[in-house]
Amino acid sequence: MIIVAPNKVLDIEAEFMLKERMQEIKQKNKQAFIFYFSLITFFFLLAQKTLAQPAPAMPMFENVSIGPEFKPDPTIIRGISGGSQRAADIAGVQETPNGPCVGFVGSNPSHTLVLTSGFNYLRLQVDSPEDTTLIIKGPGGTWCNDDNNKKNAGIAGQWLAGTYSIWIGSYQKDKFTPYLIRITQVQ
Numbered sequence: 001m002i003i004v005a006p007n008k009v010l011d012i013e014a015e016f017m018l019k020e021r022m023q024e025i026k027q028k029n030k031q032a033f034i035f036y037f038s039l040i041t042f043f044f045l046l047a048q049k050t051l052a053q054p055a056p057a058m059p060m061f062e063n064v065s066i067g068p069e070f071k072p073d074p075t076i077i078r079g080i081s082g083g084s085q086r087a088a089d090i091a092g093v094q095e096t097p098n099g100p101c102v103g104f105v106g107s108n109p110s111h112t113l114v115l116t117s118g119f120n121y122l123r124l125q126v127d128s129p130e131d132t133t134l135i136i137k138g139p140g141g142t143w144c145n146d147d148n149n150k151k152n153a154g155i156a157g158q159w160l161a162g163t164y165s166i167w168i169g170s171y172q173k174d175k176f177t178p179y180l181i182r183i184t185q186v187q
Contacts, residue, residue: 061077061078061079061080061110061111062077062078062079062111063077063111063112063113063114064077064111064112064113064114064183065113065114065115065116066113066114066115066116066183067115067116067117068117068119068185069185070185073184073185073186074182074183074184074186075182075183075184076180076181076182076183077111077180077181077183078178078179078180078181079110079111079168079178079179079181080110080176080177080178080179081105081110081126081128081130081132081133081168081169081170081176081177081178081179082103082104082105082106082168082169082170082172082173082174082175082176082177083104083105083106083107083167083169083170083173083174084104084106084107084173084174085104085105085106085107086104087101087102087103087104087105087133087135087144087167087169088101088102090105090107090135090167091135091137091142091144092142093142093144095144096141096142096143096144096145097143098143098144098145098155099144099145099146099147099148099153100144100146101133101135101144102133102144102146102169102171103132103133103146103169103170103171104169104170104171104172104173104174104175105133105135105167105168105169106167109137109165109166109167110166110167110168111165111166111168111181112163112164112165112166113138113163113164113166113183114162114163114164115159115160115161115162115163115164116161117161118158118159118160118161119158119159119185120158121156121157121158121185121187122156122157122158122159122183122184122185123154123155123156123182123183123184123185123186123187124136124154124155124156124166124181124182124183125148125149125152125154125156125181125182125184126152126153126154126168126179126180126181127152127179127180127181127182128151128152128168128177128178128179128180129177129178130151130170130175130177131146131147131151131152131170131171132146132151132152132153132168132169132170132177132179133145133146133153133168133169133170133171134146134148134153134154134155134166134167134168134169135166135167135169136155136164136165136166136167137164137165138159138160138162138163138164138165139160139161139162139163139164140160143155152179153168156187166181168181
């Protein structure tokens with residue numbers, strides 16, 4: 001038989017209660033850890049999934065649809081000239097009445113211009129710090145131009161209603177330069 005002094009019994013009970021309390025704290029800490037770990041993991045995986053999703057495709061080049069008395073006039077669209085395809089190959093001819101089909105363009109049009117009705121006069125003028133070339137395919141045929149306004153291409157005149165594909169080229173293969181196209185019905 002073991003005899004325990006009264007103050008020893010209290011120490012054992014206090015130690016036992018302390019161990020129980022420590023177990024409770026450990027259990028709560030473990031639950032809190034699991035909760036926060038799960039929460040952090042969830043947000044990390046959500047962020048990874050969100051980051052892994054491709055951004056919505058933004059058009060690199062602008063397209064426009066206009067009709068008579070369009071606003072604003074001039075309408076301005078932007079792009080980057082150049083590509084690896086010979087302009088004459090895309091145009092299907094070496095020269096048109098508006099000028100030679102020279103330079104290099106992309107295989108797809110840079111822009112699409114939709115005219116909802118015919119225009120007695122419409123001017124499309126490229127503005128760029130570099131020398132540009134131009135191909136337009138649409139109702140009535142194909143037109144090329146170079147150096148309409150100093151070193152920049154442009155075409156003006158009567159236009160039929162319909163859809164026009166526009167390529168803006170550079171003289172050097174795979175040289176890319178930003179540009180603006182101004183579309184106006186003012187002579």
